[in-house]
Amino acid sequence: MTYTSAKPPLPETPEQLRARIPGWGADLDPRDRPSVPREVFSPGTTGAHWDLPEQQPELWPRERSIEHSRLTPVFGTAQPPKALSGVLRKYAYRRFSEGRAAHWLILIAADRVDAVESHLASFATLHPDNPITETGVLAEPGAHPIASRRGRVDIRHQTLDPVIVAGPWVVGGWLAFRVARGVARRLRA
Amino acid sequence: MRAMVYRGPYKIRVEEKDVPRIEHPNDAIIRVTLAAICGSDLHLYHGLLPDTRVGHTFGHEFVGIVHEVGPSVQNLKVGDRVMVPFNIFCGSCFFCARGLYSNCHNVNANATAVGGIYGYSHTAGGYDGGQSEFVRVPFADVGPSVIPDWLADEDAVLCTDALATGYFGAQLADIVEGDVVVVFGAGPVGLFAARSAWLMGAGRVIVVDHLEYRLAKAREFAHAETLNFTEYQDIVVEMKRTTGWLGADRAIDAVGAEADGNLLQHLTGAKLKLQGGSPIALNWAIDSVRKGGTVSVMGAYGPIFSAVKFGDAVNKGLTLRMNQAPVKRQWPRLFEHLQNGYFKPSDIVTHRIPLEHIAEGYHIFSNKLDGCIKPLVVPNAG
16 A cells, blocks of 8 residues: 555544544644644733843842853742752853753752752751652552552563662762761771 | 652652742742642652752642732732643743743743743752642743633643643644544543544544553543554554554654663663653654654653654654643633533543642652552642
């Protein structure tokens, strides 16, 4: 079939599809769809009553992409950069454009540093991290854990998940052990 | 207030946080009455997206009640029941003025290649999201809409992303009457994309996944044929065989960064984060579609490089179309379809999880347990 000009036949006619599927063909005309044409210049239809939005106050030096010429009029203020992860993040934004792999790889590295920093810091609070409750594994008994996983191909790939979850804890424990051992040796000396 | 908080890969908890405050004259504070967990939230949960900070509150699908408005807000008032598109957008920049609401240039200081998204890392602007009791909503005169009386919260919350994204994905596929459309992924976006393909006159709709319970939903909700890729040695060959060796006319990637089905891609993309995601479904889409066909990419990917089979796309003369959905642009027509009773979005909801148990909800959704397709999050459920 493919080797001639004919298109392979369809199993159902438009009439059959219209009868079987509610709404079949309601958006049949490709020119009459909400995202067609892609760009429609229509300022004034969005609800905006400004040409340029008023500037949100910058309460600390807000990190921004160097592909922006200025701080955007509005920006998120959640989780300002802090500690070593913050230093890495500010460096990634200050030094590398979004076009550079280094920008993103440093940000991902900063995410891992942030997790370790935050886990360690939580132990000095009344609400330390708890990997049992925070991973949600307590949901397993009521969620048909065996039947839900039977015969699935992705299960073997999920064996890496515990490594990703436990990794920061193992590294943190090892660091804590090294620090404690060093302190103990100094005290003995 | 109580809010979901990220504590590192695979770890979240509920914490007490300050109620957000008005930071810009056109801000509103919304009291969240219903939120949802999106499949793309799992990319954050798994630590895949750069600059996801500990303490971040996820959630870009939510509806609620207006709690407070800034001094320049004209279109909303305290007490309004509103739905909020996942896009944060100003309504006036070069891109917004042309309808590209998901590409707004005035709301994301962290990146020019990404618009603003609630609760979606600092790469998407550093805004806390709606899996919490309250959320800051910038540009309240532009993004949120009052929910029509006839629309239930459970249907409205699905219009804020999943339904709008699936519908948009079908539009980007350039479907014309009689087209064979293959949708990779039978999650919420894939189900809505498949259902939307019929609205645009598809002649066949085929959904590909490996989770049988989701394929069953695709047959029932989306009236689609289904293929379980694990039952075939090579899903691309099967796609050719089932389309008379031509290939599908249009393909939609509704999987994104954590696709499974190829060990090397999955390990380097989804687990080790050495790619911006694992483009298995995208590569299957490229190889399954016929020459001259269209691939619509709705799956979310990270900003770094991915091993995409670009040569095949070039040599086959494909059109690749993609974007984050400009949600609000879809609503008027979607509302018509919903009022006509063509389908009910909340039919795909499988779980309703109290905010206090959200860690368990993420675990169930992430591990695809208990037949989970779409979990909703209920603040103040107790």
